[in-house]
Amino acid sequence: xxxxxxxxxxxxxxxxxxxxxxxxxxxxxxxxxxxxxxxxxxxxxxxxxxxxxxxxxxxxxxxxxxxxxxxxxxxxxxxxxxxxxxxxxxxxxxxxxxxxxxxxxxxxxxxxxxxxxxxxxxxxxxxxxxxxxxxxxxxxxxxxxxxxxxxxxxxxxxxxxxxxxxxxxxxxxxxxxxxxxxxxxxxxxxxxxxxxxxxxxxxxxxxxxxxxxxxxxxxxxxxxxxxxxxxxxxxxxxxxxxxxxx
Amino acid sequence: xxxxxxxxxxxxxxxxxxxxxxxxxxxxxxxxxxxxxxxxxxxxxxxxxxxxxxxxxxxxxxxxxxxxxxxxxxxxxxxxxxxxxxxxxxxxxxxxxxxxxxxxxxxxxxxxxxxxxxxxxxxxxxxxxxxxxxxxxxxxxxxxxxxxxxxxxxxxxxxxxxx
Numbered sequence: 001x002x003x004x005x006x007x008x009x010x011x012x013x014x015x016x017x018x019x020x021x022x023x024x025x026x027x028x029x030x031x032x033x034x035x036x037x038x039x040x041x042x043x044x045x046x047x048x049x050x051x052x053x054x055x056x057x058x059x060x061x062x063x064x065x066x067x068x069x070x071x072x073x074x075x076x077x078x079x080x081x082x083x084x085x086x087x088x089x090x091x092x093x094x095x096x097x098x099x100x101x102x103x104x105x106x107x108x109x110x111x112x113x114x115x116x117x118x119x120x121x122x123x124x125x126x127x128x129x130x131x132x133x134x135x136x137x138x139x140x141x142x143x144x145x146x147x148x149x150x151x152x153x154x155x156x157x158x159x160x161x162x163x164x165x166x167x168x169x170x171x172x173x174x175x176x177x178x179x180x181x182x183x184x185x186x187x188x189x190x191x192x193x194x195x196x197x198x199x200x201x202x203x204x205x206x207x208x209x210x211x212x213x214x215x216x217x218x219x220x221x222x223x224x225x226x227x228x229x230x231x232x233x234x235x236x237x238x239x240x241x242x243x244x245x246x
Numbered sequence: 247x248x249x250x251x252x253x254x255x256x257x258x259x260x261x262x263x264x265x266x267x268x269x270x271x272x273x274x275x276x277x278x279x280x281x282x283x284x285x286x287x288x289x290x291x292x293x294x295x296x297x298x299x300x301x302x303x304x305x306x307x308x309x310x311x312x313x314x315x316x317x318x319x320x321x322x323x324x325x326x327x328x329x330x331x332x333x334x335x336x337x338x339x340x341x342x343x344x345x346x347x348x349x350x351x352x353x354x355x356x357x358x359x360x361x362x363x364x365x366x367x368x369x370x371x372x373x374x375x376x377x378x379x380x381x382x383x384x385x386x387x388x389x390x391x392x393x394x395x396x397x398x399x400x401x402x403x404x405x406x407x408x409x
Contacts, residue, residue, distance in 0.1 A: 041258070218272045221324045223304040224261070 031066045034096060035103030035122065036236050040227050051100040052236070056243045058123050065130060069093050070138035070174065072156050073107060075120055076129045086128055089118055090158050094143035108146055110155040115147065134163045136174040139197040148185035149178045149199075192216075262297050275301055276325055282351075283331045283339070287371035287380075292355060295370040299351050301325070302370075306350050309340040342374050349373075354380060 036055070038048040058064075067073060071093050079087040091107030094117070098104045103122045108115065120127060146154045153176075177200035180189075189196050190208060192215040201208060219225070264271040278298045281288050290298075305325050311318045313336040322332045343350045352371050359365045369380060386393060 216268070218269050221321060222272060223308070223321065224300050 030237060032233055032237055032240070033064070033066070033103075035099050036240070037099065037229050037232060039099055048100065052239065053243075054101055055123060056240065060244070062127070063130075064122055065132050067093060067105075067130075067132050067135075068137050068171065069096060069141055069143055070136055071132055072134040072136075072160065073105075074129075074131045074133055074160075075107065075118075075127060077120070077124075078126045078128055089116075090133065090156055090160060091116075091118070092143065092146070092154065092156055094146055108143075108154050109158075110151045111158070113151070115151065115154060117147075131162060133160050135165055135171050137171050138174055138176075140195075142194075143198075144187070145178065145180070145185075145189045145194075145196060145199055148187075148189070149180050153178050262293055264294065264297070276327060279305060279325050280327045280331060282370060282372065283326060283335055284328065286375040287369060287377055289356065289367060289369050291359075292353075292366040292368040295353055295368040299353060299370060302372075303348065303350055305335070306339060306343055307348075309335045310344060312336075312340075339372070346373075352380075 036052060038045070072090065073093055074088060074090045076086050076088045078085060089107060089109070091109035093105050094108050095106045096103070097106075098121075101123045104119050105122065106117055106119045108117045110116070176198065178198055179200050179202070183203075187194065188211070189199060190201055190203060190211040192212060261271075265274045274294070275298050278288065278290060278294060279302050282298070282302055288295075305321065308315075308318045308321045313319060313322075319332075322335055323329075326332050326335065350373055352373055354369050356367050356369055359367050371377070371380065388394070388397070
């Protein structure tokens with residue numbers, strides 16, 4: 001190459017690649033599945049330890065992804081009566097319950113104008129695959145009120161493609177306010193004991209204030225009812241990371 | 247005699263029932279906690295003292311977080327009805343119990359109440375209080391066999407060192 005002024009150009013080294021260290025971010029977002037945390041009680045911790053070992057064994061063989069209430073999941077289970085011996089169900093996770101090996105989650109969908117809810121056990125050997133199609137958290141931990149909401153809020157497309165997600169991103173919170181069918185509902189969701197933030201209540205003011213009669217404002221100050229799980233969680237996380245590395 | 251076995255089974259329920267309602271129970275315990283923080287040693291029925299103990303210790307744990315903490319201040323504001331005690335809680339009691347990890351109170355039973363109900367009474371006090379101690383730790387008397395043998399051993403050792 002000939003430059004304009006006749007001299008050979010000075011060698012410009014290519015720009016060095018910038019390495020973005022993502023390792024620190026990954027360690028911060030440590031998710032511990034809620035079924036690992038033992039409930040408060042007088043049971044021997046040995047029972048929970050043995051259960052956790054079995055849970056870890058299962059997790060080594062079968063991948064249970066991280067998910068919360070409000071995510072849209074697709075579960076394939078083994079079904080002896082179906083033609084390919086497996087059946088697939090897609091739905092929104094409305095509740096996660098149970099601890100230990102009996103941990104369950106309920107998926108809800110509306111298929112041909114009929115609402116369907118199926119309660120799956122996370123550690124059941126019949127489950128062949130769990131895929132997370134869409135990640136989004138909701139304002140509440142329990143979406144049972146979707147039963148009394150308009151069916152459009154519970155319909156999930158059965159042939160939905162998984163929405164791509166960047167790793168190490170915060171899980172977005174969907175702040176949708178759900179509109180309900182006219183009363184009566186299966187539970188009185190306006191009452192403060194359910195503490196639901198995700199419903200757009202179209203009830204008259206006097207009904208909302210009448211519901212506040214059942215509020216128990218002293219409950220938040222009742223210190224003995226608090227269950228501080230931070231230390232227990234630390235121990236379990238350490239145990240899990242040790243076991244899964246083996 | 248055991249009149250009914252069923253009456254004694256609680257199926258894991260740990261909170262006793264006091265007063266007229268759950269709100270009233272918390273108010274009762276709140277008054278006792280306020281009194282404990284004010285006088286540092288109070289005499290009440292044993293059941294109330296036992297129930298109140300858990301709340302008092304958790305309140306001190308909250309106070310240890312410091313008064314800048316929003317939640318700690320709200321808890322102290324609810325639990326202490328006399329507002330000058332909030333200052334005492336954060337400035338006197340929290341530093342006093344900072345080295346300990348737990349068990350800030352002592353519960354001792356005393357003879358039953360003199361009234362008609364003959365209730366089982368207890369004294370609950372915060373450790374490290376300025377009042378005279380309730381229990382004086384007594385040394386064993388010199389006349390016990392073991393102490394006599396030890397005394398003899400000490401004297402023999404002294405004689406051996408002397409010569």
